[in-house]
Amino acid sequence: MAKQQDPFLTLRSVTKTFIDHGEQRVVLDGVNLDVERGAFVTILGSSGSGKTTLLHIVGGIDTPDSGDVLIDGSDLTGLSDTDRTRFRRRHVGMVFQLFNLIPTLTVQENILLPAELEGTVDARLRRHAEVLLDRVGLSDRSETYPERLSGGEQQRIAIVRALAHEPLFVLADEPTGNLDAENSARVLSLLLQLTREAGRTLLMATHDHDIARQATLVCRLQGGELTTHSAAHALETR
Numbered sequence: 001m002a003k004q005q006d007p008f009l010t011l012r013s014v015t016k017t018f019i020d021h022g023e024q025r026v027v028l029d030g031v032n033l034d035v036e037r038g039a040f041v042t043i044l045g046s047s048g049s050g051k052t053t054l055l056h057i058v059g060g061i062d063t064p065d066s067g068d069v070l071i072d073g074s075d076l077t078g079l080s081d082t083d084r085t086r087f088r089r090r091h092v093g094m095v096f097q098l099f100n101l102i103p104t105l106t107v108q109e110n111i112l113l114p115a116e117l118e119g120t121v122d123a124r125l126r127r128h129a130e131v132l133l134d135r136v137g138l139s140d141r142s143e144t145y146p147e148r149l150s151g152g153e154q155q156r157i158a159i160v161r162a163l164a165h166e167p168l169f170v171l172a173d174e175p176t177g178n179l180d181a182e183n184s185a186r187v188l189s190l191l192l193q194l195t196r197e198a199g200r201t202l203l204m205a206t207h208d209h210d211i212a213r214q215a216t217l218v219c220r221l222q223g224g225e226l227t228t229h230s231a232a233h234a235l236e237t238r
Helices: 051-058 081-091 107-118 123-135 151-164 181-198 231-236
Strands: 009-020 023-035 040-044 066-071 092-096 169-173 201-206 217-222 225-229
Touching: 009 051, 023 051, 023 225, 040 051, 040 181, 051 066, 051 169, 051 201, 081 092, 081 107, 092 151, 107 123, 107 151, 123 151, 123 181, 151 169, 151 181, 169 181, 181 201
Parallel strands: 040 201, 040 217, 092 169, 169 201
Antiparallel strands: 009 023, 009 066, 217 225
């Protein structure tokens, strides 16, 4: 495990390229980042800037071409595909723009799915999921299927799913991008409140500068390069 004074998340010289129409495109160009435990970090950038790629690398969905990814003392770049999948299921909570709820599963079944895949569902976990459902105002919808829920309700369920198995950290990829202003504000408030109460580190990709007002650290991704600022400085230079 990492030493107490070490950053929770460390990226060192992370590079990622893709072939686009026969040409090599550098998406991440020697990215460096240190994130403290419990921080709320926003990654700002335009569409196609590489925000999602960066989150996928941190979450072990993708791997960098070169560089190191250290999370709570674990070196993700040294893990096999199978071990990265296990790490992700056990330790990462993910909230996506498109909700990604399985339509043939009930709300409760969707929430418990990550733990079911790991074989870790027990009475305590079920109770924790029930408490989270109550916290987001949907305790009466546990047996409902996603198609019967509004977009805002589905995203609240996605937040509960991301937190129910008590992950080390949470990754959110444009989590309010498909919601109206009222639901966006509610979903963001719930996500921040629940992750802070649980002491979870939160990394959120967004293009919304207003969200950055609440962040511990603001990162800008442009041309493959990542720069970091305090929230106040980032807003002054927008």
